[in-house]
Amino acid sequence: MPHFSSGRLGPRLLLAAALPFLAATLAAAPAALAQQAAPAAGKPTAAQLQLARDLVMVNGEARAFDGVIPNIVDGAALSFVQTNPDLARQLRDVAILVRPEFEKRQSEVIDILASAYASRFSEAELKEAIAFYRSSTGIKLVQDRPVIVQEAVQGIQAWGAQMNALAVERVRAEMKKRGADL
Template identity: 70%
Template sequence: MRVFPCGRTGSRLLLVAALALLAVPAARLSPAAAQPAPAAQPSAAQMDLARKLVVVNGEARAFDGIIPNIVESAERTFVQTNPDLVKQLREVAIVVVLDFNKRKGEVIDILAGAYARRFSEAELKEAIAFYSSATGTRLVLERPVIVQDAVQGIQAWGAQLNQLALEGIRAEMKKRGVEL
């Protein structure tokens, strides 16, 4: 039984976040649209806009479970060496999560900083406008299903490719007189 209601593991969470970042409109990533990167230190206005962007584009929510996952992992470390303290460790972990949840803004700032260092104020405003539009809102709402569909498709593709690789290696080794 999990202590926290978060159903994602840390690695899956990172995969989801990475795939979510791929949903940025393609026009923003095209060489024709590329502009010189803003200064290494973004302005306060850029950071404010970038914070708004990561909320409106849904990326901030992608990290909702990160604090409970980190604390749960730390708890498991202690449970492994102190199984007799499992009940107390769970109780303490819940308290720690409540305290650490105050730090969620730090994750948003990290995400926002990544955007603010790469996009101008005008570009951030355009991205916010897009994600605030009907299409952008739908993209945010559909993203979890799209990512799940893509992950399942990639897993099936990988399994098929693995099978073909096994067959290819067997065939090449057979040519060399080795049966696998």
């Protein structure tokens, strides 16, 4: 069950939403997906939208948003805690009560993802992508994606910290040349 513990939801939600796309960028993809697809002419067809829905299900992106709605509802309730701390328990209870009402709308996230794919890929390209994700390599990519993303994020965080330390030292050295000891 999602937790009701933090008043700052935004950065965690954005990171959770971005991770599947970071993983897709970092992971090897079939040549058909690596090439930039030309935008589909006009509005996507019903067949393209259905294939795109199938794609976001099979490639694991839909699951990446499983906790979004409870987090949104909890965040909405938590937004009242700062000005009404004595209502924290009641707000938690209300959030739990109204979650099912909003969870019914989870398919809208899949539709948004599907529309993005359907507007960029033809039916043939979507079928190729689905075939890839149903292959042993595609299945492995989906299964290993969380570990890949975790390793990549940790590596990027360590790299960023290292770059920051180097930049601080470099700025400090330049400022020292100008007579300012930082």
